[in-house]
Amino acid sequence: MPLYRDEGVVLRTRKLGEADRIVTLLTRQRGLLRAVAKGVRRTSSKFGARLEPFMVADVQCFEGRTLDTITQAVTLGAYGPPISVDYDRYRAASVMVETAERLSDGAPAENQYTLLVGALRTLAAGKIVPDLVRDGYLLRAMSLAGWTPGFDDCVRCGAPGPHTLVTVQLGGVVCEECRVPGAPRLDPASIDLLRALLVGDWDRAVASDERARGQAAGIASAFTQWHLERGLRSLNAHANRSR
Structure with a gap:
């Protein structure tokens, strides 16, 4: 059908012409969607603010030959304003939406959509340190994509943990016999934090210290960057800025 509805998270936007934008959304049913929002850059636009990054909206679209057109948008989650006014939240959200776009550039993945909406909601609430929300999202998003890290038993030989050597290329912790040259040794508290982030145990995560x-x-x-096979622009840009 030429006209359809779906709900989606706005990942990013870019200008098109004098008054339009191309909006990239991660939608619940269709996966990654790029559509034109006509006239949204005009001050008289009725739904321009509903299609800013990190907003969640119910959108009505008309199918086009190359790009679909958004004809209506109703806000479902106004997470954009509270995230955008805080640099740390904005930095974390930027990494999250870029990761979501990279992981969802294919078939629809409703679980990825649900995870991202929940992470943005938590970030906007401001009750948990943004970096923890970001890292928890990254680990869980990669797990949903089929790359679940292991932080208990040795990921190479299965030797029972606890282990504190981590080899990203192998997917998690390794024992002394399976160690790879250059593998970092983490504090036990850091391994425990990684476990907590992977399962969304925020009480344990919030109780962690700065070193962990x-x-x-x-x-x-x-x-994340190892499995995506290239760096995240938003993550590397913020890392360079903080140096």
Whole structure:
């Protein structure tokens, strides 16, 4: 049918002509969708603000030959404003939506959509440190995509843990016999934090210290970029800026 409805998260936008935008959304039913929103850059636009990054909307679209056109948008989750006014939240959300786009550039994946909406909702609420929300999202998104990291038994030989050596290329912790040259040794608290982030145990995650968070963030970032087979622009840009 030429006219359809779906709900989606706005991942990014770019200008088109003088008043239009191309909006990239991750939708519940259709997966990744790129559609034109006509006139949304005009101050008189009725739904331009509903199609900003990190917003969740129910959209009505008309199928086109190359790009579909968004004809209506109703806000389902106004996460854009509280995220965009805080740099740390914005930085975390940028990494999350770029990851979602990279993982969803294919068949629809409703579980990825649901995970991203929940992560943006948590981020917008501001009750959990943005970096923890980001790292938890990265680990769980990669797990949904089929790359579940292992932080208990040795991922190479199965030797019972606990282990503190991590090899991203092998997918998690390894024992002393299976160690790879250059593999970092993490604090036990950092391994525990990675376990908590993977299952969404926020009580344990929030109780972690700064050292554990820093080590866990490095593993979450490296694990994600290894499996995506190239760096995340948003993650690397923010890392360079903080140097």
